[in-house]
Amino acid sequence: MKNNILARNYRGSTIISIFILQILFFCGQGKTIAQENETITIKGLRQHMDSIASDATEGRFTGSPGYRKAAQYAANIFREAGLNPGYTNEKGEKSYFQPVPFIRYNYDPASSITILKNGKNKTFCHSAGNFIILNPGIQNENIPMASPAFIGYGINEPELGWDDYTGVDVKGRWVIVLNGIPAADSMNPSFPDTLRKRYTDWKIRDSLKLHALTEHKAAGVILLPDKYATDNWESTALQNYMYNYIHYAEADINRKVSNEPVMPLVLLKAELAQLLLSRQSYDPMSHKGSYHSYILDNTEMYIAIDCKKESVNCYNVVAVSPGTDSVLRKEYMTVGAHLDHLGKIGDHVYNGANDDASGCVIILEAAKALALNPPKRSVLCVLYTAEELSLIGSMHFVKNPPVPIGQISLNINIEQIGSKNRDYKGVWAIGSPQFKESFFKAGNSFVEADFKFDPIESYLEALRGHVDLWSYYQKNIPAIMLSSGGFKDHHTPQDKIDLIDFDHLQFAAKLLYSFIIELGNEQPLIDTKKINKTDN
């Protein structure tokens, strides 16, 4: 509050403004925002990083006490900086927390798989991490599974030249399916290009495969891991909570369409997969050899999955900086990063210092400058929940925005921007081409910094469903992502605070603020006359 009053007095004083402009001119900065940029300090960034990404928040898994701790800290910082609560509930009460409703499945640790092969049986417990339940399917029941069927990648497209169901009747059987699609040029006959295109997007691919399995009346699905899942089994297990955590709206759709839960779906650890498929000459890890679909005559499996459903609320943290121009303030820019990460498993805390505490931390620090000197447009700062669970938090935000969606003119998304092990030394922007000029303008005041800009269209496949920018892109809201590329510690317990480059983070926070000012003061980005009309 105090900050806002000071900022208003400062802007109201022409003499002081001219004086400061002159100083800035002589310093060669040429920017009125330089002084606000001084409020962005390494000390502040460190404090935010320690509060969000230390072991105390236990990896900020969506809905966990650690996540709530980090969210409460972020809300306090927005309040101290002088930004207003950005969410209003049905009763008209303002809050920094936008509730995001979930259903969570809690599995009984005794859930298990027993494999009976050639007269010998072995039992594998869920709690020991032997398998990942992607969808519990039928619950509280032992599901016998005699003679399961193996059907390769489970692709049923005879008209396009590929049918893994040939010669095998899967009705009433559990079906063993390889994850993903065949690697290029590894098979004979090679996998058709038309199908490769159709099955590239993992969400579309999985739904096409599930559709075929449902049509053929399979009883359940055993999914075999690819090399990535095998090499990163622990983080795969953590990430696949996404299937155990369903957004209410999605759960409703599932129930209406197909009496959810549809079909039990389990991903097996590589060792168990090998046990099952000893007859195959095809290696799903290297994609070498060839496979054929067949019934596993000498094999039986018993799967016992026991779980309870519960309703959980998690929260996006939302703060608003009102614009200074009476017309442009009706337009909103969103500036966001995801606050959640993978949580912890055993003693391993996945701190997610770079993914994506780095993004949250620079927004929190830039918020101080924003409150001192806001642009003409209004700015909504959003720290999303459940990005790691398939973008549920940002999807919820664009479906339930705190202001009419037509008034959100652009989105800035920050992802993985501060690692010492970053691929790109400077700041790399991927976004709608109309941002390019402003991005480089914002970068002008930084000497010896590296900048790169790529149009979003060049990276659609990599971004699809993987970063919060995607939620906006789907709603046709111009969006840009600032990052420093990939880093080798991604989704490992090594993504810790000691691998954060705070000098770089400070530069990124200053650049972010300059960029917000550039874009926030530009001529209308959307038709404000239209907004005025819908307002009345």
Ligand SMILES: [Zn+2]
């Ligand atoms: Zn991540």
